[in-house]
Amino acid sequence: MSLVRSKSKFKCNIAAGGSIVDGVEARTNHSAEFDVGTVVDDGHWAVLQNPHRFEPVEEDAAAARRRDYLGGQSLLEYAQRTGQVENGERSRSNEVPEHLRERPAAGTWPVRDQARRAVDALRGRVPDDGVERLTRGFERAEASPYDAELNLLSRWMVATSRPAYNRAVNRMFRDPENGHREFDTEELDAFRAAKAVQRAMSIGTGADGGFLLPTHLDPAIVLSSAGSVDPMRSLARVETIATNEWHGITSAGVTASWAAEAAEATDDSPTVADPSVPTVKAHAFLAASIEAAQDTNIAAQIQMLFADAKAQLEAGGFVTGSGTDEPNGVVTALAGGASEVSTAGVAAYAREDVLALQESIPARFRNQRSAFMMALEVLNATREFPKIDGGVDVSLVDDSSNPPRVRGWGLHENSSLDATFTTGSNIAVAGDFRQGYLIVDRVGATVEFLPHLLGANRRPTGSRGWYMFWRTGGDVLVENALRLLTVA
Numbered sequence: 001m002s003l004v005r006s007k008s009k010f011k012c013n014i015a016a017g018g019s020i021v022d023g024v025e026a027r028t029n030h031s032a033e034f035d036v037g038t039v040v041d042d043g044h045w046a047v048l049q050n051p052h053r054f055e056p057v058e059e060d061a062a063a064a065r066r067r068d069y070l071g072g073q074s075l076l077e078y079a080q081r082t083g084q085v086e087n088g089e090r091s092r093s094n095e096v097p098e099h100l101r102e103r104p105a106a107g108t109w110p111v112r113d114q115a116r117r118a119v120d121a122l123r124g125r126v127p128d129d130g131v132e133r134l135t136r137g138f139e140r141a142e143a144s145p146y147d148a149e150l151n152l153l154s155r156w157m158v159a160t161s162r163p164a165y166n167r168a169v170n171r172m173f174r175d176p177e178n179g180h181r182e183f184d185t186e187e188l189d190a191f192r193a194a195k196a197v198q199r200a201m202s203i204g205t206g207a208d209g210g211f212l213l214p215t216h217l218d219p220a221i222v223l224s225s226a227g228s229v230d231p232m233r234s235l236a237r238v239e240t241i242a243t244n245e246w247h248g249i250t251s252a253g254v255t256a257s258w259a260a261e262a263a264e265a266t267d268d269s270p271t272v273a274d275p276s277v278p279t280v281k282a283h284a285f286l287a288a289s290i291e292a293a294q295d296t297n298i299a300a301q302i303q304m305l306f307a308d309a310k311a312q313l314e315a316g317g318f319v320t321g322s323g324t325d326e327p328n329g330v331v332t333a334l335a336g337g338a339s340e341v342s343t344a345g346v347a348a349y350a351r352e353d354v355l356a357l358q359e360s361i362p363a364r365f366r367n368q369r370s371a372f373m374m375a376l377e378v379l380n381a382t383r384e385f386p387k388i389d390g391g392v393d394v395s396l397v398d399d400s401s402n403p404p405r406v407r408g409w410g411l412h413e414n415s416s417l418d419a420t421f422t423t424g425s426n427i428a429v430a431g432d433f434r435q436g437y438l439i440v441d442r443v444g445a446t447v448e449f450l451p452h453l454l455g456a457n458r459r460p461t462g463s464r465g466w467y468m469f470w471r472t473g474g475d476v477l478v479e480n481a482l483r484l485l486t487v488a
Helices: 045-049 061-069 075-081 111-122 128-143 148-161 162-173 185-201 290-295 298-320 330-334 353-358 376-383
Strands: 003-006 012-015 030-034 040-041 054-057 237-241 245-247 276-280 280-289 340-342 371-374 409-413 424-432 436-451 462-476 482-486
Touching: 003 276, 111 128, 111 148, 128 148, 128 237, 148 162, 148 185, 148 436, 162 185, 162 298, 185 436, 237 245, 276 436, 280 290, 280 298, 290 462, 298 330, 298 436, 298 462, 330 462, 330 482, 353 371, 353 424, 353 482, 371 376, 376 409
Parallel strands: 237 436, 340 482, 371 409
Antiparallel strands: 003 040, 003 054, 012 030, 245 276, 280 462, 371 424, 424 482, 436 462
C-alpha cells in the first residue's frame, strides 16, 4: 500500500457503480474536493479515476500508523473484515476510516480507548494485581516515544477481551477439530482479529498455529500471586509488555549534600545503569483420552491445569533459574556477590543470623515493603528462636498477622529455597523485593491442539493433546536492595 499526492486542486464526482476500488465495484456516489498536496492511498477511488492528477510520495508517519493498524492488510481485506464489503463483492465505501488519516489528539485513538475500557471491564473478573499490571503496562508504553508497543498492546487487549472471542475459544476447547465450524459471524470476526494480532506479536517466524488465550484466562494476568509457596509475584515488581524484552534505568540513588551560600553545587550524580530483562519461552503439554474430552468440561480443566503448571515452573525459575533460557533467579543473581551473607556458625542457623541478615541491608531499602523469604523448615526453625535474647516464652516470629512478621517485616514461605542447614545452603532472602527484583510477562499465551497422539508404532493412541506456550523473564535489578543468607 503506497501513497500519492494531489498535483492540482479539483473536484471529483463519481456516480454509483462508476468507480473501482481494489477491483471492487462501489455502490454509492462519491464526491470530494481535493486540494493541492492532499495525500491519499493509491487505491483510493479518486486516484483510480484520475491517475494523471496524482504523483507518488514516500510513506509518512501517518501512513505507517495506518498500515500498522490494518495489520499489513490491503484496503479490500480491511473492508472485508470490518464489514465494509458485502459478500466479498460489493463495497459501500473502501476509504480508510477518517481517524486513521492523521494522528488524533491524545486520548482519542479509538483502539487505545477501547483497550482502556477493556482493562476497566476486567475488574472483578481477574485479580486486582492483574488489572494494575495491565494499567502500568499501558502507562509505560504511552510514555515511550515509540508507538509500536502501545499499538500492539492495545490491539491484543481489544482482540482477546471480546466476549465473542471468549465464546469462540470455548468452542475450540470443546471441539478443537470442528469447533470453528460452529462460529457465528461475530465469533468468526473476533477469532480472525485475534489471529491477526497473534501474527503481529510474533518475532521472526510467524505463528500460524494455535490461538491466543482470552485476556481473563491468560496466566500472565490471572496469576497475580501463586500463594504462600511462591510469594515472588506478590513481593517483586511485575511488568507486562508486548515485546520480547524489557528495558529500563536503575541507580543506587541520588546523594544530596549541604552547601554554603552561593557555593557551587557538588556532583552528586549517581551511577545510572540501563538493564534489560529478556522474556524466555516456557511451555506445558497436556494429554487426555477422547473419552475424557467427551465426558467432562475439558475446557475449564485444561485452563486450570495449565495455570497450575505455569505457577509451579515459575516458582523455581524466579528463585534458582540459571538465566540461560530461563529467568535469572534471585538466588542465582545474589550468590557469590557482595549481597551474600553467611551464618555465624558452621552448618548452623541461629537467632543472631536473622538479626544480622536484616541489619546488613542498607537503610534506604529497609521500609514497609521489606520482607524475609525462606522455606517452611527454616521458617519453623525461626519460630523456635526467642524474641528477646535469653527469653523462652515469646517467639521471634509474630504469628498474629498474615503473613507472620519478624522484627516488623513480613515472613513469607518459599519452597524453592534450601530447607537444610548444611554448608552452602541458601536458606533465606530478605530486603525490598519491589526494588530489587523484576518479573516481566509478555502478553499472548497461546494454546495449540494436537488431534491425535501417536504411540511407539506411529499409530493413534486414542488421546488428544494440548500444548501451551508463553514467555516470561526475571532478574535482579538493584542487587543492593536484597541479601541472601547462606549457611557457612
